[in-house]
């Protein structure tokens with residue numbers, strides 16, 4: 001199933017969530033290759049853009065092969081966010097600029113950014129309006145829910161009325177952080193109220209939860225975060241299942257290690273090796289694999305990416 005955001009044709013309805021320190025360019029490229037319909041950058045501070053903080057701005061680096069892609073910004077000032085978004089538009093020409101109204105991290109909320117803005121609907125409205133009126137790029141928003149359904153619906157309506165082209169709903173409150181189970185009832189009700197595309201997010205981890213969430217909410221799309229960490233192949237599995245109704249059979253061990261190798265190659269190719277911790281990334285890619293204790297030990301004693309890969313390859317052969 002494809003979806004449309006503003007005039008953009010999005011080639012599917014399963015999206016990769018923005019994740020700080022996770023969704024870098026190599027990882028997004030892999031997710032796209034495996035069937036993620038749209039990827040979002042890690043969140044970028046609008047203040048950092050204005051003050052030309054190169055490291056942060058580089059989070060917007062993209063490549064033709066991943067398009068369409070969205071760049072997510074956060075901030076607390078409509079004017080600063082407008083200026084930052086204009087600069088991002090000029091630098092990277094993303095297909096979408098997304099506004100973070102969901103991050104519960106204290107680092108953001110103490111400055112009134114991310115999910116703290118859910119308490120200030122007038123400012124949220126002003127931010128979206130500033131962006132929509134001044135950018136040529138479509139603007140989308142990502143929210144968390146409020147406990148109160150009516151207030152959550154008010155916020156969703158306000159985002160649509162301000163001119164946003166789509167909204168993503170993570171079915172947890174700011175207070176929940178990542179605990180409890182995401183409620184998709186809010187996304188379902190929002191979908192009934194709005195005319196712009198609505199994307200449901202939270203706890204979608206496999207083929208069945210993907211299908212179930214699409215069915216239960218009637219949403220235009222779903223967005224996957226944590227379950228895709230180190231597991232970009234999940235997009236292939238889910239797309240295949242949604243298209244055919246069949247589970248894709250594959251050699252999990254060999255697939256994970258081949259993906260890790262490809263990921264390291266892409267980091268190298270894009271000059272980004274120094275930006276990640278190779279060992280923790282290797283842990284993500286091997287999460288859930290059998291023989292976890294052996295895998296962890298072999299990663300711990302490896303000295304570089306090549307050593308990690310070759311010891312994992314040996315383990316996979318052994319497992320056959």
Ligand SMILES: Cc1cc2nc3c(=O)[nH]c(=O)nc-3n(C[C@H](O)[C@H](O)[C@H](O)COP(=O)(O)O)c2cc1C
Nearest residue numbers: 017018019020042043100170202203204224225226
């Ligand atoms: C490590 C990590 C980093 C995240 N960074 C961002 C971010 O930069 N912007 C954002 O809107 N949400 C961020 N999130 C939230 C996710 O986009 C997503 O809404 C949340 O994880 C729920 O989806 P899931 O259950 O599929 O993981 C992050 C989550 C994690 C785990």
